[in-house]
Amino acid sequence: MELHLYDSWERRVRPFESIVPGRVGLYCCGPTVYDYAHIGNLRTYIFEDLLRRTLQFNGYQVQHVINITDVGHLVSDADDGEDKMEKGSRRTGKSAWDIAAFYSAAFMADFHALNLLEPETWCRATEYLPQQIAFIATLEQKGYTYRTADGIYFDTAKQSDYGYMARLDRHALQAGVRVALGDKRSATDFALWKFSPPDVQRQMEWDSPWGRGFPGWHIECSAMSAAHLGSWFDIHCGGEDHIAVHHSNEIAQTQACHGTRLANFWMHGYFLQTGSEKMSKSSGEFLRLQTLLDRGIDPLAYRYLCLSAHYRSQLEFSWDGLQAAAIGLQRLRDAYHRWPQGGHVDDAWLLRFRSEVNNDLNFPRALALMWELVRSDSDAATCRATLRAMDDVLGLDLDNWRPAIVEVPEAVTQLAAQRQAARSARQWQEADRLRELIRASGFLVEDTAAGPALKPVLQGVAHDS
Numbered sequence: 001m002e003l004h005l006y007d008s009w010e011r012r013v014r015p016f017e018s019i020v021p022g023r024v025g026l027y028c029c030g031p032t033v034y035d036y037a038h039i040g041n042l043r044t045y046i047f048e049d050l051l052r053r054t055l056q057f058n059g060y061q062v063q064h065v066i067n068i069t070d071v072g073h074l075v076s077d078a079d080d081g082e083d084k085m086e087k088g089s090r091r092t093g094k095s096a097w098d099i100a101a102f103y104s105a106a107f108m109a110d111f112h113a114l115n116l117l118e119p120e121t122w123c124r125a126t127e128y129l130p131q132q133i134a135f136i137a138t139l140e141q142k143g144y145t146y147r148t149a150d151g152i153y154f155d156t157a158k159q160s161d162y163g164y165m166a167r168l169d170r171h172a173l174q175a176g177v178r179v180a181l182g183d184k185r186s187a188t189d190f191a192l193w194k195f196s197p198p199d200v201q202r203q204m205e206w207d208s209p210w211g212r213g214f215p216g217w218h219i220e221c222s223a224m225s226a227a228h229l230g231s232w233f234d235i236h237c238g239g240e241d242h243i244a245v246h247h248s249n250e251i252a253q254t255q256a257c258h259g260t261r262l263a264n265f266w267m268h269g270y271f272l273q274t275g276s277e278k279m280s281k282s283s284g285e286f287l288r289l290q291t292l293l294d295r296g297i298d299p300l301a302y303r304y305l306c307l308s309a310h311y312r313s314q315l316e317f318s319w320d321g322l323q324a325a326a327i328g329l330q331r332l333r334d335a336y337h338r339w340p341q342g343g344h345v346d347d348a349w350l351l352r353f354r355s356e357v358n359n360d361l362n363f364p365r366a367l368a369l370m371w372e373l374v375r376s377d378s379d380a381a382t383c384r385a386t387l388r389a390m391d392d393v394l395g396l397d398l399d400n401w402r403p404a405i406v407e408v409p410e411a412v413t414q415l416a417a418q419r420q421a422a423r424s425a426r427q428w429q430e431a432d433r434l435r436e437l438i439r440a441s442g443f444l445v446e447d448t449a450a451g452p453a454l455k456p457v458l459q460g461v462a463h464d465s
């Protein structure tokens with residue numbers, strides 16, 4: 001099956017063809033580095049990584065760009081809140097520049113722990129001021145901007161199809177608007193350049209033809225994606241919340257400046273939810289990847305969990321779900337490493353796998369197919385080689401996994417010895433009681449030909465079934 005992807009612009013799954021044969025330009029909106037990423041944010045990057053791996057699996061060379069938002073993302077979409085970076089600076093007592101460096105590094109650590117492929121380019125908004133200023137100047141020349149007391153704004157009334165991707169009803173929106181507009185002419189208008197406030201010293205600010213200040217959040221992505229991929233490239237991604245505002249505004253600016261809607265395909269990852277709410281930094285439970293690590297959960301178990309839900313459906317987080325994913329991953333690793341090396345990929349299985357992932361990244365089905373292979377009576381070496389090929393797309397890094405060396409506590413060793421003695425004396429009930437005590441201490445006893453062996457519960461799960 002040829003690759004088919006859902007395009008939020010057309011709101012349908014359609015065949016994917018790259019603009020330049022064999023090559024794909026992919027731009028993903030990156031983190032705002034004022035705090036740690038939560039695992040909801042990370043779900044979106046996992047989806048984008050799966051997209052990229054699927055493109056590569058289909059033979060495309062992918063030019064992947066991710067930006068780092070280190071200025072201009074205001075706490076409110078209405079352009080009247082504080083810059084998240086300056087707020088983060090107050091919260092931590094460090095400079096905005098320092099927290100940008102600190103949280104970028106933390107983000108990179110999460111990124112690598114999830115086995116996400118390194119993009120060709122990371123770009124920081126603060127390093128692209130000339131490009132953003134030039135973009136705004138062109139919009140001004142073309143008559144799309146106006147000035148207020150606090151900045152330069154984009155005039156959305158100049159575009160009859162503003163907000164098309166979100167199917168925004170601008171008139172209904174305007175009539176129902178409750179927020180103060182300030183000097184804005186319309187609720188959908190957005191800041192391109194904000195002036196530094198006269199009374200507060202900003203840490204991040206620059207000179208511009210309009211006065212000292214800083215760029216709006218949306219302009220950075222239009223300017224940086226165009227700088228690296230041109231003003232018409234293949235795929236632009238982000239989380240579902242970006243459809244209505246951030247991406248609608250990127251499209252509006254680019255249409256005005258370059259006459260394109262920036263990307264041929266617009267793709268969006270749906271939220272990780274806690275209860276009925278989006279996981280977010282400001283509300284609900286804020287779970288970091290480190291929180292999972294602290295509980296002894298492998299980051300790749302979270303990746304596995306994300307594979308089990310389609311990217312266009314919301315995923316409700318639960319510890320039970322994550323634990324089930326950890327067990328599934330461990331069983332897979334055990335199976336993979338039990339099988340001998342030296343086999344050949346079974347093309348028929350791989351073709352079936354391809355048709356699942358090529359069907360708008362249907363990873364839940366691809367995962368099910370992979371389990372069908374694991375449970376099949378195919379030759380073991382062939383299974384290993386085929387699973388290895390599938391893992392190029394799944395990214396579970398099966399090949400590099402090694403069992404952790406876990407030290408068995410002395411008390412557990414003693415319980416195992418007592419159990420062995422009970423077995424020798426044919427005291428089966430006592431032996432079972434001791435087995436349960438050992439399990440409660442986090443270990444399983446396996447009776448092998450060489451005598452009893454102790455394994456940590458998670459590692460031993462595969463043999464339990």
Ligand SMILES: Nc1ncnc2c1ncn2[C@@H]1O[C@H](COP(=O)(O)OP(=O)(O)OP(=O)(O)O)[C@@H](O)[C@H]1O
Binds near residue numbers: 241
């Ligand atoms: N709960 C979530 N599930 C999946 N993706 C999310 C979630 N929340 C945000 N995202 C996505 O994460 C990416 C990074 O967003 P960013 O760093 O700007 O955080 P944010 O949107 O400010 O997060 P928050 O709303 O928690 O403050 C974006 O693509 C965004 O759409």
Ligand SMILES: [Zn+2]
Binds near residue numbers: 238
């Ligand atoms: Zn963006």
